[in-house]
Amino acid sequence: MRRLLALCLVFTTTACGATVAENTTATDPVTVKNCGQDVTFDRVPAKVVTNDTGIAELMFALGLADRMAGYVIGSGQTADLATSPFKSDWDSVAKLGEKINKEVVQGAGADLVFAGWNYGFSESTGFTPDALKELGIPTYQLTEACRNGVGKQRGIMPPLDALYEDLRNLGKIFRVSDRAEKLVTGYQEQIRSAEKLMTGKPRPKVFLYDSGLDQPFTSGRNAAPQDIITKAGGDNIFGDLDDSWTTVGWETVVQANPDVILINDYADGDNNTPEQKQKFLEGYAPLAAVPAITQKKFFVLPYAALVESPRNPAAIESFAKFLAG
Incomplete structure (x- = not known):
């Protein structure tokens, strides 16, 4: 099986161990649109809990490992760490468990939970944005996993647009918009080159x-x-x-x-x-x-x-x- 290219993904834009030079301690409110709803953050989150490897790596790409209280990944995702371009970030952030739940995020003192529907959020487990809101814990939902209004189907925009939307929203929330825009621009250039x-x-x-x-x-x-x-x-x-x-x-x-x-x-x-x-x-x-x-x-x-x-x-x-x- 041809796996050489797949297991050695080459990033053409700097993403690992980024130093955040913008103001991540600002206390002025920021509002972003997340899954069709306006969500306001009164301050920059400092103890974020993520669920899933891709979601954690969105934080890492933006240089926000130091804003994380920890991450949750399932046993089926551990192989991702071996191929990750963010190994030092994974090493610097605590693993909180393999299944996310209220006890995990409360124990970590989370001031933001970043997950998605079927990427942690689930009505069947009772772990939902509404349930966390009752506990006073803000949430941000992965745009790829937004419900689209047809039962439990997911997706409200093309996948890459969802990636760019989340990077830009996180850039605003954490006051690293310049970093977010550089990533988006670099990714778009990389994709245009690949399309050729x-x-x-x-x-x-x-x-x-x-x-x-x-x-x-x-x-x-x-x-x-x-x-x-x-x-x-x-x-x-x-x-x-x-x-x-x-x-x-x-x-x-x-x-x-x-x-x-x-x-x-x-x-x-x-x-x-x-x-x-x-x-x-x-x-x-x-x-x-x-x-x-x-x-x-x-x-x-x-x-x-x-x-x-x-x-x-x-x-x-x-x-x-x-x-x-």
């Missing part, structure tokens, strides 16, 4: 495989893989689904006849490694005639590169290089 790699070449159909044996878990048009695939020069076979991460049927995968399979390096309980996932896909009889299987066109990206995070631009670049061959 597939100019004039046929666009392969791509299936994002996260997990699932009976039914595959994949990405609709509102999750990060949508823009990673399309900006790299491919077409997401489930790009017409108005949702972020979602479950589909195998028959629709077979009918779509993908040319390439993009595998999420995430331990999901069924198949814990990319090699196990590829072995399952190659041995699943209904997929036997699919071009991606017959030609062994697999590519692997870390989980933290496939959710909204600072790794998205580098993921586009590495996948584009793979597709360009």
